[in-house]
Amino acid sequence: MLPKMVEIKEIIEESRDVKTFVLDAPWLRGSLPGQFLMVWVPDAGERPMSLSSENSISVKRVGRVSSKLHELEEGELIGIRGPYGRGFEITEGQSLLISGGMGVAPISFLAEKLDDFVALVGARTGDELVLLRKFSRGEILISTEDGSEGRRGVVTDLLEEVDPRDFSSIYACGPDGMLRRVLDLAKELNILERLQLSVERYFKCGIGVCGSCVLDPSGVRVCKEGPVFRGNEVFESEIGRYRRDASGRRIWYGGDSKGI
Numbered sequence: 001m002l003p004k005m006v007e008i009k010e011i012i013e014e015s016r017d018v019k020t021f022v023l024d025a026p027w028l029r030g031s032l033p034g035q036f037l038m039v040w041v042p043d044a045g046e047r048p049m050s051l052s053s054e055n056s057i058s059v060k061r062v063g064r065v066s067s068k069l070h071e072l073e074e075g076e077l078i079g080i081r082g083p084y085g086r087g088f089e090i091t092e093g094q095s096l097l098i099s100g101g102m103g104v105a106p107i108s109f110l111a112e113k114l115d116d117f118v119a120l121v122g123a124r125t126g127d128e129l130v131l132l133r134k135f136s137r138g139e140i141l142i143s144t145e146d147g148s149e150g151r152r153g154v155v156t157d158l159l160e161e162v163d164p165r166d167f168s169s170i171y172a173c174g175p176d177g178m179l180r181r182v183l184d185l186a187k188e189l190n191i192l193e194r195l196q197l198s199v200e201r202y203f204k205c206g207i208g209v210c211g212s213c214v215l216d217p218s219g220v221r222v223c224k225e226g227p228v229f230r231g232n233e234v235f236e237s238e239i240g241r242y243r244r245d246a247s248g249r250r251i252w253y254g255g256d257s258k259g260i
């Protein structure tokens with residue numbers, strides 16, 4: 001499927017390295033937190049990007065595609081496919097939200113849909129805390145690795161300040177190591193089925209065809225059956241141990257590459 005060209009209606013500078021791009025794409029109305037777009041940037045390529053609202057993406061400048069996107073101005077065009085994938089399922093009762101790094105993009109979109117929540121939001125530094133304005137409907141606890149804002153440490157350290165068993169749903173998005181710590185804690189507390197987590201993997205097609213995004217050992221496709229999974233669906237998976245690069249080679253956390 002070819003991307004549809006859409007205009008960038010508005011650009012919001014969230015921090016030195018993060019911008020929100022509001023898109024003129026009326027068919028995105030009704031898209032869900034956790035869903036993603038395949039975004040094609042002219043002269044750079046295509047990447048999956050999580051929605052940070054029904055019609056926006058919030059993107060950190062990290063590689064070729066995102067850097068090129070950051071150079072664009074309001075009124076310029078990009079191509080999009082989607083929205084794709086399974087989003088977060090919203091449930092009754094109080095929710096616990098956990099986001100690390102740019103996991104805050106889909107989690108902040110979710111926060112705008114909920115009335116009763118506690119959010120744990122972590123970043124490396126205070127400068128990298130973005131989209132906090134979108135958490136105004138609930139309570140927010142912050143951590144930074146350098147201690148410049150909130151509690152010093154990683155976001156999962158904030159789990160010492162709440163009891164996850166008190167919440168009807170737990171939603172998480174962030175780096176694999178963070179997701180594994182949340183999975184292990186949910187398993188220990190016997191609440192894996194209350195946990196929904198958004199998983200990131202290398203995507204080529206984004207529509208369930210190429211197999212580049214599968215999780216071992218079940219072979220579930222992150223772009224199609226995910227990117228949001230229940231904790232019990234992925235507890236036994238590779239999350240937190242390794243991921244695959246563009247060629248399908250396993251990249252073990254800790255930098256050790258052991259081949260396919």
Ligand code: FES
Nearest residue numbers: 204206210211223
């Ligand atoms: S990216 Fe192709 S199957 Fe998921």
